[in-house]
Structures are given as structure tokens and as C-alpha cells.
Amino acid sequence: MPRSDHIANENRELSHSSPIKILLVDDHPQVRKVLREVIEMHDVLKIVGEAINGEEAVLFATKLKPAAVVMDVHLPVLNGVPATALIKRNNPFTAIVGLTAGDPHEDEKAMIIAGAAAVINKSDAFQALYPAILNAIKQIKYPV
Secondary structure, eight states: OOHHHHHHHHHHHHHTSOOEEEEEEOSOHHHHHHHHHHHHTSTTEEEEEEESSHHHHHHHHHHHOOSEEEEESSOSSSOHHHHHHHHHHHOTTOEEEEEESSOHHHHHHHHHHHTOSEEEEGGGHHHHHHHHHHHHHHHHHSOO
């Protein structure tokens, strides 16, 4: 099945349920704006909160209980790696997708150990973020 057909089928399956709640975490307002636009292109995703640092991310994740967190790896106050670990400790059923502006391989190991399902480069977010969120959620709902 071609990739676009696969995503279309996933959209149909997800559209019958309530939207997937997303917490967006990035310290740069312009990056958050672009990421918000990418996420809002998909009706099955709904941003329920935005945080500008790791400490806010942990607090908002506890309060909002999103299905997924889109987490910048490099954040002020509390970096994305320990913030991911704290969110996963408080709610192991929250899926986390890490974002980096650098080489994802440098950050990927630490984020995966902390509990993220994937780490993608911000420059790839337009095409990679949506499938990464869906795959992260599938890993939570259907553990291997």
C-alpha cells in the first residue's frame, strides 16, 4: 500500500474517535508557530497546550494529560531529556516525540532512554512529524 494511502486509512480510523490531544513544547515562538501549523493541518490532532521550557512541559503534561507531547530536546530551565523522563514517570501512557535542530542521532539515544518514541529533525517536521506522532501513539496503545 502506498504511504499516502496508508496515512489516509489511518486518518479515517482516527477520525471516528476524539482528536488526539497534543502538548507542544518549544522555547522559540516562531518555531512553535510553524509546528502548530503543521500539527493543525491534521484534523485528528488537537493542540491542548504549549510550553516554553521543560519545567512547564512537565506541569502542563500532568494537568492536561495529552496523548502525545512534541518536545524540543534543547530547552531552558529544564532540558527536554529530563523533562521527557519526568513526564513518562508521571504518565507512562503519554507518547513523546523529540525534536532537534541539530543531528537527531546525537540527541536520539538520550531521548529514547528517557522515554521518547522517536526524535526527528525540525527541518523534517513538515513531512515527518505527523507520522511520528501516530507511530508513537501506536507504540503506547499496542506495545510490542
